[in-house]
Amino acid sequence: MYIMGALLRHGSDQQKQHYLPQIAAGLRLQAFGVTEPASGSDTGSIKTTAERRGDEYVVNGQKIWTSRAEHSDLMLLLARTTPKEKVGKHTEGLSLFLLDMRQAAA
Numbered sequence: 001m002y003i004m005g006a007l008l009r010h011g012s013d014q015q016k017q018h019y020l021p022q023i024a025a026g027l028r029l030q031a032f033g034v035t036e037p038a039s040g041s042d043t044g045s046i047k048t049t050a051e052r053r054g055d056e057y058v059v060n061g062q063k064i065w066t067s068r069a070e071h072s073d074l075m076l077l078l079a080r081t082t083p084k085e086k087v088g089k090h091t092e093g094l095s096l097f098l099l100d101m102r103q104a105a106a
Contacts, residue, residue, distance in 0.1 A: 046079070
């Protein structure tokens with residue numbers, strides 16, 4: 001439910017063209033990586049960062065209690081792309097990443 005809504009509302013045309021047919025064909029998608037050891041589910045306090053390096057992002061951090069991760073093909077991962085001290089509200093500077101768990105397992 002998380003991935004479909006986020007993909008439909010915020011995904012690029014390329015992501016939609018790639019993933020929507022796979023989802024319709026039965027791609028498993030349940031995981032949402034938010035919770036962290038020090039911040040729990042307080043999204044404004046997460047420490048996981050994502051830094052852009054060329055065409056890719058490098059993610060550093062730790063997630064816990066990621067429900068159904070071992071049974072999912074895709075995961076939404078929440079990470080801070082702008083340091084908390086450089087934003088006006090603690091909820092700004094956060095980004096969602098769509099991870100293909102099948103690639104991570106390979």
